[in-house]
Amino acid sequence: MATKLGDYTFEDFGLIxxxxxxxxxxPEISENTLxxxxxRGLLSFGTNVGAKHFSFPVKVFVSDRYERQRSKNKLVAFLFDEYMQPREFKLVFDYEPDKYYIAKISNQITPEMLFQMDQFDVSLVANDPTKYFLVDADEIRMGSHIPVRSHVRPARHSFVITNNQTVKLMNDGNLAIRPRISISGTATSLTVRNTKNNKxxxxxxxxxxxxxIIEGNTYMVTEGGVDTFSKLLGDFIDLIPGENNISITGEGINLDISFKYRTEFM
Structure with missing residues (x-):
């Protein structure tokens, strides 16, 4: 087993x-009910989606107790920053090497100190329970370093638009995502619509x-680097899992449009 904590494995800290x-x-889920x-029964007001909690049984099998303590100290120094706050890192499982969580330590580590080894559990939490693909969709190339078992496909994400047309974007995950949309060039008017959900x-x-620049995740719109939220009239575009046909229409359009996003999974 070789679970990765950032750039390290447990073995890098001298642990098994x-x-x-x-x-x-x-993740954890709880119902809002009345x-x-x-x-009879309860009225439902939706579901709260919480964090994911992980636990890893670990041991230090070294007869020298001073060396065992040094191994544990290395792990602690990685898990916490210089201000004694839990450090966030990418958590990657060896059986799903193309995806990661953003995790941190969530509970006290209390070793059971035996004759020739120490054993303990490392508890981590991902407060954002989303699994993210390793790289952005526009960085996926044939023959690249993406793990071979990944179910993602290379595709175009940048387009030159000089007349009304529809472009195709793939969301290979199972969660809706909001891309970062970059628009440069000229247009008297512009309308962008996802025909899959009419956003x-x-x-x-x-x-x-x-x-x-339209940042859907943070609800930001900038024009020439200046915050201009009122420039956008309507909705932020969502990409639904599967194929999304994006209709781009307008008057006097001569634009370069690109979409940047990272595929997300439950």
């Missing part, structure tokens, strides 16, 4: 990762000296 770790398939007297936005008076 044992079998039997905990890797939840879904009981009404005289009414649409419009813009007017796009000029070459002020490229536009």
């Amino acid at each position: 990762e044992e079998f039997g770790h905990v890797h939840p398939s879904i 009981a009404i007297p005289g009414r 649409t936005f419009k813009m007017t008076n796009i000029i070459a000296t002020k490229p536009i």
Whole structure:
């Protein structure tokens, strides 16, 4: 087994990762409900999706107790920063090497100190329970370093638009994602619509000296590097799992448009 904590494995700290770790398939969930007297059952107001918690049984099998302590100290120095705060890192499992969580230590480490070894559990938490693909979709190339078992496909993500047309974007994950959209060039008016869910936005008076960046995840729109949220009229575009046809129409359009995103999984 070779679970990766950032750029390291447990072996790099002088530890042995044992079998039997905990890797939840879904995060914590809790229902928002309301009981009404005289009414059977509960009214549901949606579900809260929480964190994922991981646990790894680990041991240090060295007869020298001073060396055992040095191994544990190396691990602690990695898990915490210089201000004694838990450090976040990419958590990658060897049976799913193309995806990662952002995790950190979540509980006290209490070794059982035996005659020739120490054994303990390392508890981690991913407060964002999403699994992310290793690289952005536009960086996937044939023959690249992407693990061979990955179910992702190389595709175009940058387009030259000089007339009304529809472009295809693939979301190979199982979660909806909001891409970073970069627009440069000129257009009197512009309408961008995902025909899969009809999410649409419009813009007017796009000029070459002020490229536009739309950050869907952070609800930010900049024009020429200046925050201009009012430039966008309508919705931020979502990419639904599977094939998404993006309709790009307008007047006087002569644009370069690119979409940047990282595939996400439950």
